[in-house]
Amino acid sequence: MTSRLLLRASLRSLYQQPLQLCMLLAGIMLGIAVVTAMQLSTQSARLSYQYASQQLASGARYQIRSAGGIAASVYARLKRAPEQWPLLPVVEFPVQLPGGEQLQLTGLDFLAEQQLRTAGQRVFSGGGSWNATLLQSAVWLGESTAQQLGLMLGDQLTLTTPVGERSLKLAGTLDDRTQPLLAQRILMDMGQALALSNQPEVLSYLLLPPPQGSAIARWPEVMLQKLRSQLPPDTHLQPLENPQPARLGDALYFNLNAMALLALLLGTLIVLSAVWLSLLQRRPLFAALRLAGVSGRQLYGFLLLETLVLAGLASAAGLALGVVIADQLLPLLVQSQAAFTAPPLARLSLNWGDIIRFGLLGCGSALLAAAWPCWQLARQSPLALQAAPVAALNEVKRPLVLRGAVLVLMPLAIVLVMQSQLLAVYLGTGLLALLAALLTTPLLQGLAAVCVVLIQRSGVGARHPLLLMVPRDCLRQQVYSKGVMWVLMLALSVSLAVTGMTDSFHTAFQGWIGQRLNAQVYTSPPDRDAPGQKAGLSTMLVEQLLTDPQVKAVARRARQPLTLAGLSLFIYGVDFPPAARTAYQFRQGDSETLWQGFQSGSEVLISEPLANHLQLGRGDYLSLPLVSGEQSFKIAGVYYDYGSYQGQVLISYPAFQRHWPEVPLGGIRLYLHNPDQAESFARQPVLKPYEVRLAGPIIRRSEQLFEQTFLITDALQLLLLVVALVAMVSNLLALQLHRQPELQRYRALGLSRAMRAGLLMGQALLLAFSAGLLAWLLGELMAWLLAERVQLLAFGWTVPWQFAPERGLIALLLGLIVALLAALYPAFKEVKS
């Protein structure tokens, strides 16, 4: 009987207040949507790369990638190396079907395929001669795609390619029934595919299948090291299990994960805020139910069940919305890596595990949000329930400073005590955000009190009583409005934290690359084309360049792969003439002494990530595996480096030559007396046979890559703000609804429509200002943690946190704009009423 009563009451209440129900569902839906969108798009982008590689890899465990692709001459050189690397070249780029659908065109070397790749063999059907395959524009298309397009073998297919529209003959179909991802691919011979790309001499990546004829399925580490040593600089051998487009890509994915975690926090708060508000608004109904004989326990159980059902529905909708948003985000995310590598076709990967996870998150956070207020409601007497939970100005008695100090210090203490644990830092950051949310009310109270005092003392309050009503009303409504503040505060602080970390990383990266590339001309050996030629530069060239009057200094460089404590890295033999020394900034130590030690050949320099990985510092000893056995070298200094998170070791070039005499000279840096002459100097006949690059274009390209990579974070921040805006509008609308009787009283008291609308707008602005102030503080704290602590723990390098006041001011302004936008509709409704 009681349950039926409760059910009927609940249904009627929700039916009579559809807007209230809508707001509750929208709140939970948005919370889940933002988490789903962020996590799903990040996870799918990774999987898209992984699938794309695995689909073609057929057992390959490694791939070779480089920013901007792999030059065909590099591939040819590796194929002719004595080790007989069974590499498979792949070129990939998107093309469009006449209907606008995008497919991935994949070029493979069918000759290499046949020997080494079983997957390549099994997907072919159709046929055609070698002449057709290699010399004519023949393509293989997914069987289902071919059916959809009504194409038969031998038909012509028109594609929009990077070099324009091309008509290609359908030579065969791919078995996309057993391999669904093949439905998105068009296969071509490598030569044909490259002819359709913008860069006919550049491959997307190389796959390294397992060694053939070997009982050991995996390549031994020593062979992998050998392969690494044969790769040009900035070209990386990576395991396929965890494909990473590039180092900057790592940093990006790391940022995205951090954002996804913060989005989770934001989502949870949105759900929390929506549920609380919904419960508070229905207090009179609960009072009536208690008077009708419903026990507190029954009410508690029912409210939880109701929350669960509504949260389930809203989570499903949130999941769907999140999937739609993720579908839009994913191509952006995948394309952000286009500068580093051919992006795979973006495809969302959602499985039942994800659905259950996001569903549980929605229901769980709603239940969590509802548990305490429901318990409070159930415990209260009907009379207490009938009274509105309004906080008065004179109730502000809590020890604000003490509470604030405890809330800020606690997470910081966690971070500092457990500073070696990445998880602890994340935990601390999350806790900091959650606890800061609790500071919103006292801050609002404080600000409102200050506003009241200022308005009263200035005498403006007497002339414009409405101005005085704004802060006072804000205080009276704080129980309802704190959810809005949490959401806004967290959205702004997350945006600020990510911007702060990206800005800091950008500044550090820019400074590093500017310092590091302080030579004007960089020379490296050409890619050899004929067999038997020794890779490397001749010492004659160095001598020749030294006699050139334009040259101020010449610095040689060679490298050798090493494995130190399980880390795969390079030791570099480098010359450091005085002109070259500004390229390196050290963590500590007097640079004069430090360079002296290095030049002696018995001391080495190590990069900061390596120092952190090995827990070594200046003055410690590093043991290096030489041909003659292990030898210890004193560490002369630790330099800042963002080039490799595995780390690197530098030794003077003469010492390097003594220890690794067989390693050829790999590069020369040239310092000119007049840097402006770099371009004309690079055209000198003596440098003609070599690869010559100027520092300027390299720096510009690096900068461009950075911008392109981190563009996606801007899009994601915008998403967070939009979600926060929608959540705020929803909460403010619900608040306005709840305040209808009160606003009616104001009307009766003679407040005009404009005054009532102004009251709403003013309150929204005050809320946003409080939230913005707190977000400024919290955002910068989180940015400091992410830059100084999290980067160090994740990558081993220090990114100095850069404080920029304009960042906080923009966030504050953004908060005010969002609040104004959110209040517009309620204000408009009030004006129209």
Place this chain on the structure above:
Amino acid sequence: MKPRQWLGLLMVLLLGLMLVWLAREPSDVQSSNTPATSLLSQLLTDRSQQPGWAQARPDYRLQFPADHLAHNRFSIEWWYLTANLTAVETGEHYGAQFTLFRRGLAPTDSSANRWQQPQLYMGHMALTDTAAGQHRSAQRFSRQGPGLAGSTAQPLAVWLENWQLQAEQPQQLFPARLQAWDRQQQFGYQLRLTPDKPMLLQGQQGYSAKHAAVGPGQPQGASHYYSYTRLAVSGTLRKGEQRIEVRGQAWYDHEWTSSTLVEGQQGWDWFALQLDDGRDLTVIRVRGEQGDHWQLSLAGPDGAPLPVSGLPHLTVTQHWRSDDGVQYPARWRLKLAQPALDIQIKPRLADQEMKQLVRYWEGAVTVSGSHRGQGYVELTGYDQTD
């Protein structure tokens, strides 16, 4: 529409959207055991002949070092090296065969894209371990592409990936180094080849007719062909992890053509015999329905060509059948009138069949009878006539 109706509609739409999306979710990357369709089998069975290929001409005089390199205007070309080797430590015999084939897909190359150059290369490598009674062979393919296979003048070299023959000096092919290693079959060699004799131009000044009626208006069937019939070899064989130092003698051929066999011809028996008296004998028998076509040459101990006259009398005295039924001749008696010669040729090992894409028998042989010696024999076209 009332707000609650809007709400209902929105929920239905979103749920529907989710269901549609879920329905199209692909399964994971799966494996399949669908049988392969060999594209490579078309490599040499593609008979489509385009006009425009250059043909061997009797008036063409070979020019070196240019003619050591690839002749892309001819459709077929091969560089061939066979060697009889002896292990320095144990005295055990090994046979080695290394061949690079080039197949042109088009007589001209109009593409600027190096991947589209119409040249395919196939490499064969074999090692006969006589003492162990073992014959290993390996095969690989590549297009010319961006330097994956081909030949260069500076330095003088011909290669297919990391299988390569490279001259030590400019302008002349030998002395040269041969490097080849096959990871799958776990064998290879690093050999230094020094010429004991000058080059021998086969046929008429390097023009080698493969049937009797070659001439204007007659079907094609000739090649340009020269040999180094005796090269001193030293170096190392690799057999698994084992490295064996060897010495011995090798034979090198380079031949290019646009039409080897004509209608009615099945294949050839090729004998490259190094006699102990210092002379080297080449006997080529092209088997045809209308009768066999013979080509013979004899190089003296100083490399100078010696006269050979009369048709040889070649008798197969024994056969060998491979495990899948292809029957090859396995022992011969060869008689020549001028120079006077009556020899028996016997394979070092019966099973030296190259079971690769192109199937043939190529093996080390010994020579006994009126003259003693060693050599290599190649037998093609037996798998088609069986």
